Amino acid sequence: MSFVEYGDTIKDGDTAIVFLGHESMFPVKVQHGTVTQTKYGVIRHSTDLIGKRYGSKVTCSKGGWVFILHPTPELWTMNLPHRTQILYSTDISIITMMLELKPGSIVCESGTGSGSLSHALIRTVAPTGHLYTVEFHQQRAEKAREEFREHGVEHLVTVTNQDVCKNGFGVSNIADAVFLDIPSPWEAIGHAKSALKAEGGRICSFSPCIEQVQRTCLAMEEYGFTEINTLEILLRVYNVRTISLQIPDLGKAAEDNSSTGFDSSNPSHQGSPCTNPQQGPVQFKSGVPLREMVGHTGYLTFATKS
Amino acid sequence: KIIFEKQWFYLDNAIGHIYGTTFEVTNGGNLQPKKEVEETTTETKEAGTDNRNIVDDGKSQKLTHDDIKALKDKGIKGQEIVQQLIENSTTFRDKTEFAQDKYIKKKKKKYEAVITIVKPSTRILSTMYYAREPGKINHLRYDTLAQMLTLGNIRAGNKMIVMETCAGLVLGAVMERMGGYGSIIQMYPGGGPVRAATGCFGFPKLFFDHLHEFPLSKVDSLLSGTFSIETLPSEPEDSTLLEEESNGLTEEKETEQESTPEAAMEISQTEEPETMDINAEEAEFKESKEKENKENVREKQRKQWERRKKLIETAALLREKNADGLIVASKFHPTPLLLSLLEFLAPSRPFVVYCQYKEPLLECYTKLRERGGVINLKLSETWLRNYQVLPDRSHPKLTMSGGGGYLLSGITVILDKGKSDSSHLEALKMEEPSSKRCKVQDVHC
Numbered sequence: 001m002s003f004v005e006y007g008d009t010i011k012d013g014d015t016a017i018v019f020l021g022h023e024s025m026f027p028v029k030v031q032h033g034t035v036t037q038t039k040y041g042v043i044r045h046s047t048d049l050i051g052k053r054y055g056s057k058v059t060c061s062k063g064g065w066v067f068i069l070h071p072t073p074e075l076w077t078m079n080l081p082h083r084t085q086i087l088y089s090t091d092i093s094i095i096t097m098m099l100e101l102k103p104g105s106i107v108c109e110s111g112t113g114s115g116s117l118s119h120a121l122i123r124t125v126a127p128t129g130h131l132y133t134v135e136f137h138q139q140r141a142e143k144a145r146e147e148f149r150e151h152g153v154e155h156l157v158t159v160t161n162q163d164v165c166k167n168g169f170g171v172s173n174i175a176d177a178v179f180l181d182i183p184s185p186w187e188a189i190g191h192a193k194s195a196l197k198a199e200g201g202r203i204c205s206f207s208p209c210i211e212q213v214q215r216t217c218l219a220m221e222e223y224g225f226t227e228i229n230t231l232e233i234l235l236r237v238y239n240v241r242t243i244s245l246q247i248p249d250l251g252k253a254a255e256d257n258s259s260t261g262f263d264s265s266n267p268s269h270q271g272s273p274c275t276n277p278q279q280g281p282v283q284f285k286s287g288v289p290l291r292e293m294v295g296h297t298g299y300l301t302f303a304t305k306s
Numbered sequence: 307k308i309i310f311e312k313q314w315f316y317l318d319n320a321i322g323h324i325y326g327t328t329f330e331v332t333n334g335g336n337l338q339p340k341k342e343v344e345e346t347t348t349e350t351k352e353a354g355t356d357n358r359n360i361v362d363d364g365k366s367q368k369l370t371h372d373d374i375k376a377l378k379d380k381g382i383k384g385q386e387i388v389q390q391l392i393e394n395s396t397t398f399r400d401k402t403e404f405a406q407d408k409y410i411k412k413k414k415k416k417y418e419a420v421i422t423i424v425k426p427s428t429r430i431l432s433t434m435y436y437a438r439e440p441g442k443i444n445h446l447r448y449d450t451l452a453q454m455l456t457l458g459n460i461r462a463g464n465k466m467i468v469m470e471t472c473a474g475l476v477l478g479a480v481m482e483r484m485g486g487y488g489s490i491i492q493m494y495p496g497g498g499p500v501r502a503a504t505g506c507f508g509f510p511k512l513f514f515d516h517l518h519e520f521p522l523s524k525v526d527s528l529l530s531g532t533f534s535i536e537t538l539p540s541e542p543e544d545s546t547l548l549e550e551e552s553n554g555l556t557e558e559k560e561t562e563q564e565s566t567p568e569a570a571m572e573i574s575q576t577e578e579p580e581t582m583d584i585n586a587e588e589a590e591f592k593e594s595k596e597k598e599n600k601e602n603v604r605e606k607q608r609k610q611w612e613r614r615k616k617l618i619e620t621a622a623l624l625r626e627k628n629a630d631g632l633i634v635a636s637k638f639h640p641t642p643l644l645l646s647l648l649e650f651l652a653p654s655r656p657f658v659v660y661c662q663y664k665e666p667l668l669e670c671y672t673k674l675r676e677r678g679g680v681i682n683l684k685l686s687e688t689w690l691r692n693y694q695v696l697p698d699r700s701h702p703k704l705t706m707s708g709g710g711g712y713l714l715s716g717i718t719v720i721l722d723k724g725k726s727d728s729s730h731l732e733a734l735k736m737e738e739p740s741s742k743r744c745k746v747q748d749v750h751c
Binding site for chain 2: 004005006008019021023053054055056057067068069070072073074089090092093094096097098100102103104120123124126127128199200210213214217218226228229230231232233234235236237238239240285286287299301304306
């Protein structure tokens with residue numbers, strides 16, 4: 001496996017995703033002789049994982065089972081160890097498209113944070129592109145380097161431990177795109193501009209607060225960026241449910257039992273023992289919104305250097 | 307010659323400039339003005355504080371329609387017309403600074419015709435199609451397309467299956483993300499794949515080398531194993547197929563011509579209009595045209611043979627059943643498409659289905675649960691909100707898109723064999739981990 005290439009079978013050293021069902025999963029590092037505990041029992045890596053195909057059902061010691069999945073940046077985003085607040089796939093997808101990223105793109109990013117976006121960027125620019133990511137927190141930078149190594153993508157990324165607002169990205173005139181997720185992006189716009197290719201490129205800044213966006217937009221304008229555009233994207237997830245609504249008794253059925261009301265369109269209570277067919281429920285499928293959803297992650301400001 | 311937004315112009319002058327250059331339209335040709343026109347805020351910086359004394363009497367503009375038309379006919383620069391309008395507005399000076407700003411912006415938009423030529427990309431094309439021709443792409447909004455590319459883990463090296471009726475826009479987006487690495491099999495309904503939007507991307511020829519197509523109408527026979535017999539040299543069958551396909555091609559050309567003027571909005575199509583539609587068939591089509599009629603028959607046979615060879619190759623690719631992903635975005639009901647096409651996927655691979663409406667995806671969700679072999683099913687929609695960000699005037703834009711369609715996504719897993727009876731139950735159990743625990747599993751541990 002690698003995060004930039006599909007493999008068929010699970011190998012020693014792979015990062016795999018254990019799927020327990022219902023959006024509950026976690027990553028494992030596959031190693032000979034290691035065991036992993038789940039609520040369905042123990043998984044023995046040597047016998048249960050190594051050599052099996054990705055997508056296999058693995059039976060645990062207590063008889064329960066899990067699926068083992070091939071890692072992808074999206075699954076990693078849902079399961080990675082948080083060192084910071086992270087970007088989720090909804091924002092990542094619009095960032096990737098609006099920055100016009102593709103194989104071969106050179107991207108600059110700061111901060112690296114937990115590497116959620118980094119993995120997605122690397123996936124998209126591979127095999128010929130490169131990611132230059134800057135993280136001013138030494139421990140996080142170190143941890144990110146380690147993860148990239150484990151995930152087989154270290155050749156596609158350079159992690160630099162410095163302050164992007166003071167020292168920039170450490171490269172100039174080579175980037176097709178720049179992404180900023182830092183508290184004061186307006187202080188890095190100048191550095192972003194010099195990191196971008198002379199012939200131009202795209203920039204994106206992620207900020208939770210509108211005041212940050214305001215200052216960033218002013219800075220972008222000052223540095224001659226064009227096509228400045230701020231947007232926000234929200235994900236709505238629906239649960240698929242079968243809903244049944246009771247038909248109210250309006251007393252009509254007592255007068256006319258063979259009524260042509262709702263029941264004729266609803267096969268579900270044909271042959272129901274109910275004496276009054278109009279009081280049976282009507283069933284239908286519905287996409288029900290979650291009771292609570294993410295209402296705001298951040299504003300995304302895009303612009304072009306040309 | 308190209309018409310765009312009621313202006314017509316020649317693109318000759320645009321050649322040689324870098325992408326992102328802004329042009330001003332003169333009588334016919336293109337002229338290259340300065341990149342940044344310095345703001346003409348020479349007029350008195352006088353402004354009111356509120357609008358308590360501004361009355362709408364319809365007489366604030368002293369220039370009449372005819373006056374304005376006369377100015378335009380004289381070929382006066384738009385910038386000067388705007389200046390005239392401001393000078394002849396009695397209320398302009400009483401407006402607040404913000405209102406003045408807004409007034410100028412509005413007039414500039416109307417009278418100063420500037421055109422920027424940019425490079426085609428998924429960002430540009432999907433935004434353009436959604437704004438201009440939403441019907442042709444089943445109202446697939448650009449942020450929804452972005453989700454599809456991410457959820458589908460589209461990247462270099464994949465072997466993808468794409469089934470779309472979005473004018474080739476989704477195909478183009480997938481091709482851009484794969485950068486010519488890996489392979490794509492496009493499933494098409496009718497006589498041939500529509501790739502009008504794909505042509506707008508200006509992909510190099512190399513990108514088309516690993517692009518295959520397969521008729522949707524042969525999927526069933528391929529799955530049941532009767533495919534090869536059917537396609538072996540049955541002469542009449544093939545010739546009708548050929549005819550159908552050439553029909554498809556002319557249709558495609560028409561749609562492309564239709565879309566050309568809009569495409570020119572932001573895209574310089576002139577650079578390589580010929581290489582745009584590097585459809586293998588079309589290339590062959592042209593080739594054959596050049597040759598004389600006497601070779602026509604032999605040529606036709608050769609083409610038929612080649613077509614059949616390609617079809618068999620594509621069938622072989624599908625038969626391996628190891629594709630790395632499936633993307634569906636069509637006008638058809640998604641359920642039967644998905645139930646069949648998922649068969650061609652390897653386990654532990656993502657799939658994404660787009661539908662303009664939610665209801666068919668509800669059904670699809672239910673049917674996939676019954677089938678099994680899929681996990682992490684998710685029905686979702688994204689909302690997109692654009693903002694105006696200006697000093698002291700930041701707020702969400704007044705209008706936002708009502709809907710950009712729905713997505714159903716998931717991941718394939720190895721399907722349990724020989725347990726078709728219990729598979730339904732199992733699929734249901736998968737939803738509820740609590741009940742799963744009590745379940746006595748087939749104990750082969």
